[in-house]
Amino acid sequence: MPVPAAELARLFPLESLRQETRDQLAREALVSEYQRGDNVFEAGDLDDDTLYLLDGELRCVYPDGRNVAHIATAPHGRYSLNDAVPRRFTAKVVSSKAKVMRVDRRYLEKLITWDQLSRDDNYRHFGSAPGGNDWVFRLLRAPAFARLPTGNIEKMFQMFEPVTVKPSEIVMREGDPADYFYVVRSGTASVSKYLDGAPQVVAYLREGDTFGEDALLSNMPRNATVRMMQGGQLMRLSREAFEAVLKPPMLSWVLPADAARQVQAGAVLLDVRMPEEHDQRAIDGSVNVPLYRLREDVDNVLSPGARVVVYCNTGERSAAAAFVLKRLGYEVSALHGGLGAMLRMLATSNA
Template identity: 35%
Template sequence: MTTRLDLDTAQTLSPLGRLKDDALRVLCEQIEVRLQPAGYTLFKKGDSDPATYFLLSGSLQLDTDAGSSTLQAPSASTRYPVANARPRRHTAVAGSEIQIAVVSSDLLDKYLALGGTQTAVNTEVAGYEVAEFELAGALDLDWATALLQSPLFADLSLVNVVRLALSFEQQEMKEGEVLIRQGDQSLDYYYVIRHGHCEVIQADDDYSGREIVLAKLGPGQAFGEDALMMNSARTATVVASSDGQLMRLSRESFDALLVEPRVQWMDFNEASRAIEKGAQPLDVRFESEFEIATLPGAINIPFYLLRLKLPRLDRDPRYIVFCNDASQSVVAAFLLRQAGFDASVIRGGLAGQAN
């Protein structure tokens, strides 16, 4: 049985209780409370699991080569995480039925550090340098928290998340408003939907005047990156399907805070070695090009279909993305990483093979 940690309990735990109520309330939505039976092994000595545990009720036996100790909840000692060193120095086994709160250690660190930026300047919080942020109340904590939770930005450092939160601008939208028009050469912004919904529409290329709805987007989803990265005209029209609010990021901030830290380049030899070790080559060229020649073991998802096929794509492999010259594969790799995949791009594409 799994539930979520309530705010009152979270406020009694350290370091959770250091957070402001609004941030803690959102974090609690990410903290699972689990019931486990006596004899359940929470972790073993030597493990490096990415979770932080709080014992809420019951007893937990901590075993080391030197002996054993017992945690009994609730107590003063169980206000703190259970034996939180990595690698684990203990094996933790339930001595009775236990109730345990579980949170991602990385997520907790980011929340603590983000909370620290509200008041702390020229200090290091939870291992993150926050000295450069002279916030003076400028940081929208709700928006920064939303960025932390968003899978779009999960691979970014806290420093970049805070920079992003400070760099986005608000833009209201009205139902029926055209936000981006296909063919437009204006390449000013990347957009994230904060509230409301949009449709991505593309004109059919048979000159019939028909339009195809490529995607329906909601809060937390983004659009506008393709044209910015390829320095080309907008490839689709985006229309607001409800009233709402966008957050927009300038092209300069988009390049500095999202593209540069996110895109992982490989030369052709590095890519070949990665493929030999099990990485999956992904060809984003047209089907007709793929059928003529590609890399051994490659799968083909043409760039224009990538967004549609992302939900069904296997998340286990590391993807090595390529096209003829990297112009589309760099965008594809960006989209993959934005969606939580491990993806790198071959510098120069297939043309790099000759070099």
């Protein structure tokens, strides 16, 4: 159920946001309806949402027996339900019905942060034209940025360098050394690769899309060519800025023992080395999709939203693969130390 943007204007701290930021948040929020006796959540629940009661009354019941009313029309109704995780109480509907709005907690925090930062007179990247900040909203919503600490947002925008590009301009070529990470602020671009001996377009980019991170993460040459279709503007980060601000928080590393437990619990073990490497030596049960084919072939081997552990020889290709998969919405960990670390652990456990 959609949320009227005007509904957000009475909620704290959403009333302090710019209208365009509230409009964006309204498009992302979800509203659920509950009946008397339903639990919106229970004590001990783990979730990723900030919740606002838009209509009705809840009884917040704590494990020690205390209970507090939360009423949408009362003065306190403009505040979110307690954001502590795990949830500290059970929220039970006591009115005939209730309407609750859910917003991803991390995305909300990022939007509030950016909205405040961009009000500074020295802020260089605010778009005053209609739709001028759509690229920011898409960028912050991307799954790959979910782990980005809010404090890194300010650093990222401070380090961005704007670059004006023309139609048909080649921004990077397949095989070139890696130098920058890019975000499309305006314009469109095509991504092509040499596949089966000929260049083929494999993707199109628009505002808010990113490119260039694969080579920076894997310390390998560019694996694609990006050519502008419409002229516009790109925002870029140097290799040094990317490694300082984005690389560490975007990657979730696991040790071999933890990786093994994840696989036993149902995670897919994905080998992103070349097929020849996989045929020569691999972890039993792993699925092979080489890094350069990952975007094209991932749907053939992974179910939507699957949990994945990726590995290569050392971890560098795994880092790039994890970033790609996060952008596609998968829950990903990269094996620390790569294949060698896992084989050493298996040898030790079998000794």
